[in-house]
Amino acid sequence: MRGTIVWRAVAVALLLSPLAVAQAGGAPTSTTSCNLDDGRQVYVRYNAVSTSKEKIANGKPLTPGGQPMTLFTEAQLALGSSTIPVGAYTVYPIPAKDHWTLVVNKNVTPGAAYDDKQDIARAAMETAQVAQPSDALEVAFAHVGARCTLRIYIGKTASFADFTAK
Numbered sequence: 001m002r003g004t005i006v007w008r009a010v011a012v013a014l015l016l017s018p019l020a021v022a023q024a025g026g027a028p029t030s031t032t033s034c035n036l037d038d039g040r041q042v043y044v045r046y047n048a049v050s051t052s053k054e055k056i057a058n059g060k061p062l063t064p065g066g067q068p069m070t071l072f073t074e075a076q077l078a079l080g081s082s083t084i085p086v087g088a089y090t091v092y093p094i095p096a097k098d099h100w101t102l103v104v105n106k107n108v109t110p111g112a113a114y115d116d117k118q119d120i121a122r123a124a125m126e127t128a129q130v131a132q133p134s135d136a137l138e139v140a141f142a143h144v145g146a147r148c149t150l151r152i153y154i155g156k157t158a159s160f161a162d163f164t165a166k
Contacts, residue, residue: 027065034141034148036165040074042148044091048136051155061092061103061114062154064137068092068114071104075165077148079104080123083166090114093125093152093159100125102150102161125152125159 027047034042047065054064061068068090077084084104092103092114104121105114130153138153146165151158 030139032140034143034163036075036143036146036148038075038165040165041072042075042077042141042163042165043072044139044141044150045070045072046137046139048138050136051134054137054154056095056154056157058096059094061094063092063114068105069139070108073163078164078166079121079161082121082123084121084163089120091150095157095159098127100127100152100157100159102159123161125161127157127159129156130158131156 027049029045030048031043031045033044036042046069047067049064054062056062069092071084071089071091073084073086073089076086079102082104088108090105090108092105094101094103102121102123102125103116103119105116105118106120107115107118133156134153138151140151140153142149142151148163148165150161150163152160
């Protein structure tokens with residue numbers, strides 16, 4: 001019980017810390033969460049950048065507003081064939097012409113460059129084109145049972161990846 005309280009306090013502090021950056025003129029920070037059936041949660045924090053200002057380069061990690069997305073998980077997760085322990089991680093969607101890849105990386109040092117040697121999970125994302133383009137990056141979770149499907153919408157592209165609680 002005490003560990004859960006401490007974990008939630010740390011997660012709240014980490015989720016709120018970028019607000020100062022957002023208020024200083026950076027991209028607005030948003031958070032999406034998935035509540036698992038047993039009460040544990042999975043969060044993703046990201047910069048909700050305008051699609052007109054964010055350049056997407058095939059084969060390069062997407063870092064909205066110059067910062068990677070951040071994953072916080074209170075549950076051990078599976079992404080593809082990899083296991084993600086409880087903790088905080090950076091998340092890098094990597095676009096390609098006809099498919100995207102989702103990477104979970106253990107380096108959460110602010111301002112650090114992406115280092116693929118620190119990847120702990122990598123999985124193909126289901127990718128589709130949508131009829132109505134989004135004006136800003138949108139990230140959301142869809143929850144079914146032990147699965148949280150991360151949904152990323154930017155421009156006319158929609159990409160999805162499943163995290164499954166263990």
